[in-house]
Amino acid sequence: xxxxxxxxxxxxxxxxxxxxxxxxxxxxxxxxxxxxxxxxxxxxxxxxxxxxxxxxxxxxxxxxxxxxxxxxxxxxxxxxxxxxxxxxxxxxxxxxxxxxxxxxxxxxxxxxxxxxxxxxxxxxxxxxxxxxxxxxxxxxxxxxxxxxxxxxxxxxxxxxxxx
Numbered sequence: 001x002x003x004x005x006x007x008x009x010x011x012x013x014x015x016x017x018x019x020x021x022x023x024x025x026x027x028x029x030x031x032x033x034x035x036x037x038x039x040x041x042x043x044x045x046x047x048x049x050x051x052x053x054x055x056x057x058x059x060x061x062x063x064x065x066x067x068x069x070x071x072x073x074x075x076x077x078x079x080x081x082x083x084x085x086x087x088x089x090x091x092x093x094x095x096x097x098x099x100x101x102x103x104x105x106x107x108x109x110x111x112x113x114x115x116x117x118x119x120x121x122x123x124x125x126x127x128x129x130x131x132x133x134x135x136x137x138x139x140x141x142x143x144x145x146x147x148x149x150x151x152x153x154x155x156x157x158x159x160x161x162x163x
Contacts, residue, residue, distance in 0.1 A: 023119060027110040030073070034103040037089055041082045047146070048074040049107060051122060052156060070130065070152055071105075077134075077145040087132055087149065094129055102126045105151065119161050126154025 030046055032039035050072040075083050093101035105124045111117035130150040137145075 023109055024112070027113055027115075029108050029110065031106045031108075032103060033106070034100075036100055037086070037093075037103075039086060039103065042075065042086055045075045045078065045083050046073050047076055051107065052124070052153075054158075070150060071124065072148060072150045075147045075149065077147050083147060087129070087147070090129055091132070102128050102154070105153070117161075121159050121161075123157045123159075124151070124153035124155065128152050 028049065030043055030049060032042050052071045077083050090101070090103075102125075105127050107122045107124075108118045109120040111119050128151065130152045132150075133148040135146040135148075
């Protein structure tokens with residue numbers, strides 16, 4: 001005979017009689033900051049984010065390596081080319097070796113869909129483009145064009161919020 005466990009007894013003992021709520025994969029936002037360009041429209045077109053991987057180099061290492069500063073995002077392209085134009089401007093700046101070619105990206109995980117409470121955030125500074133891949137064209141399906149962008153960054157910080 002199996003032992004029945006009351007519902008209030010599930011979860012971590014240090015938080016009392018409660019079940020831990022999971023962070024949801026679809027409760028997040030990403031913002032972009034550049035000193036000269038308006039990058040706000042990018043935030044509305046993101047459909048997927050691959051967050052940086054933190055690689056610990058052992059006990060003797062003073063700091064972790066953030067997967068060579070790489071992370072990626074998938075954007076839906078729009079019929080007005082707003083997303084494509086932003087990336088074209090960023091490419092032009094970067095290829096022109098200007099001092100203002102890098103920008104900041106902030107990824108925030110939210111408490112829920114209806115909340116602005118941030119439970120976790122990742123801030124990447126000195127962000128630059130590593131690659132841009134446009135999806136294939138096909139007559140088979142009428143799905144939106146996607147743009148996959150791989151970024152690199154010079155700086156990274158990660159913070160967890162207390163409640």
